[in-house]
Amino acid sequence: MFGNGEAVTHSACSNGSVQTVNGNLEEKLDELRLLMGKVDGDPLRIVGVGAGAWGSVFTAMLQEAYGGLREKVLIRIWRRPGRTVDRALAKHLFEVINSREDVLRRLIRRCAYLKYVEGRLGDRVLYADEILKDGFCLNMIDTPLCPLKVVTNLQEAVWDADIVINGLPSTETREVFEEISKYWKERITVPTIISLAKGVEAELGPEPRIITPTLMINQATGVPIENILYLGGPNIASEIYNKEYANARICGAEKWRKPLAKFLRQPHFIVWDNGDLVTHEVMGGLKNVYAIGAGMVAALTNESATSKSVYFAHCTSEMIFITHLLAEEPERLAGPLLADTYVTLLKGRNAWYGQKLAKGELSLEMGDSIKGKGTIQGVSAVKAFYELLSQSSLNVLNPEENELVAPVELCPILKMLYKILIIRESPVEAILQALRDETMNDPRDRIEIAQSHVFYRPSLLGHQP
Numbered sequence: 001m002f003g004n005g006e007a008v009t010h011s012a013c014s015n016g017s018v019q020t021v022n023g024n025l026e027e028k029l030d031e032l033r034l035l036m037g038k039v040d041g042d043p044l045r046i047v048g049v050g051a052g053a054w055g056s057v058f059t060a061m062l063q064e065a066y067g068g069l070r071e072k073v074l075i076r077i078w079r080r081p082g083r084t085v086d087r088a089l090a091k092h093l094f095e096v097i098n099s100r101e102d103v104l105r106r107l108i109r110r111c112a113y114l115k116y117v118e119g120r121l122g123d124r125v126l127y128a129d130e131i132l133k134d135g136f137c138l139n140m141i142d143t144p145l146c147p148l149k150v151v152t153n154l155q156e157a158v159w160d161a162d163i164v165i166n167g168l169p170s171t172e173t174r175e176v177f178e179e180i181s182k183y184w185k186e187r188i189t190v191p192t193i194i195s196l197a198k199g200v201e202a203e204l205g206p207e208p209r210i211i212t213p214t215l216m217i218n219q220a221t222g223v224p225i226e227n228i229l230y231l232g233g234p235n236i237a238s239e240i241y242n243k244e245y246a247n248a249r250i251c252g253a254e255k256w257r258k259p260l261a262k263f264l265r266q267p268h269f270i271v272w273d274n275g276d277l278v279t280h281e282v283m284g285g286l287k288n289v290y291a292i293g294a295g296m297v298a299a300l301t302n303e304s305a306t307s308k309s310v311y312f313a314h315c316t317s318e319m320i321f322i323t324h325l326l327a328e329e330p331e332r333l334a335g336p337l338l339a340d341t342y343v344t345l346l347k348g349r350n351a352w353y354g355q356k357l358a359k360g361e362l363s364l365e366m367g368d369s370i371k372g373k374g375t376i377q378g379v380s381a382v383k384a385f386y387e388l389l390s391q392s393s394l395n396v397l398n399p400e401e402n403e404l405v406a407p408v409e410l411c412p413i414l415k416m417l418y419k420i421l422i423i424r425e426s427p428v429e430a431i432l433q434a435l436r437d438e439t440m441n442d443p444r445d446r447i448e449i450a451q452s453h454v455f456y457r458p459s460l461l462g463h464q465p
Helices: 025-035 053-066 087-099 101-109 113-121 128-133 154-158 170-183 213-221 237-241 254-264 277-300 305-326 330-347 349-359 377-389 412-421 430-435 443-452
Strands: 008-012 018-023 044-049 073-078 163-166 192-195 201-203 209-211 228-232 246-251 269-274 396-398 403-405
Touching (some): 025 044, 044 154, 053 237, 073 154, 101 113, 170 213, 213 228, 228 254, 254 269, 305 330, 305 412, 305 430, 412 430
Parallel strands (some): 044 073, 192 228
Antiparallel strands (some): 396 403
16 A cells, blocks of 8 residues: 654744744754655645544644644644534533633634624534634533644545544544545555554454554554554643643654654653553553543542542552553553543543433433543443453453453453443442442452462463463
8 A cells, every 4th residue: 555852942823923932843843854754845744633622632732833834834633524513512612712812802803703603692503623623622612722724524634644643532443544544545655643542442353352543543544553653641631732731652663653752742741752552552441441430439429538549449450450461561551551540530531421420410322422522432441341351261360269260250340330331231329339349359459369470461462472
């Protein structure tokens, strides 16, 4: 198909001007352009695919930083056309606009304010791609972004892209990239892809293994895995855009991860690099599983600090147990995994979803794509991890019973979440029953089992033993 750590000095404002801040963005851009073989007059083309909260924020951050250097870089975002903004959301959006003088002035200056007045009154239907051009992400209305160049034709968006940002949910990644592959058949140059997706699928035969979004992209497009990277970390999209200090890791082949880490790094958003692509990607999906349960426990116990700490102890012990199956050196993942889990339990959409289910404000019949929030990726991850860890070919020794059992038998919270969310044979309240089961082992015992036995199964991540 196809033939670390520098300060910054330029920042493109939303009006396109370039200001000096603390480093040299243009030099970083030039270095990346050189690596990608770009010549004068041929701009670096960066395209975000998917316009959820994180995908939109990530693209907007690049636009704010580099958008003023138009002769050297073009930044766009693709989202599907036709999604309407309902009347209630249009009213709320109008309130947000009028509460922000800078946003109000910008819309008036761009002659774009009137359509929001008409949307508020019900005299006009607003569309998600239309408002995104003005900096409003449908899943994050309360945090206005900078204006973005929005493309609704996928072929137009990606056919000549040098860097593609995958901002799609993992459940949509394969389908969209299979379509993208049709437009790349005649390409000579190989694009570089940065995936933000946190989710997994389980492939049960011929040998059980986890399929991550980067592997889905590789399978769908034929782009070499060396050109596909994962970026993740303990991040809340709206807070990052508001310049709360945050950090992330970009994982993948050294050729790309180091220059991209440098290119993406900003004073408030520190990007490190790591060579362990798949393991970090899987961990990004694993924490979403337990975040849903955390939200349930918080709501069912009226935010009891004691109950939440009991849940945290058990869920982290299960995650540690699972990392011993997936990683040869699991202790190296402890910090990133716990940090990502902590922020997700505090404020992530998966914890929010668990709370809403427990309060009866959402039902499972509504599915895992929620208006104003996007896809709740923890639901599909529960199914994937349960099915994967139920395979008898992965049996491990349970010292207490002195018998071989499927790994999922040592993960009671994962089992209960599967019964609640996937096969729906238990009510939400059953998550508390699982915690209060008198036969449940001390979380420390589960960690000791993992640490004292050789559990590592390299085949789960597609590695050779």
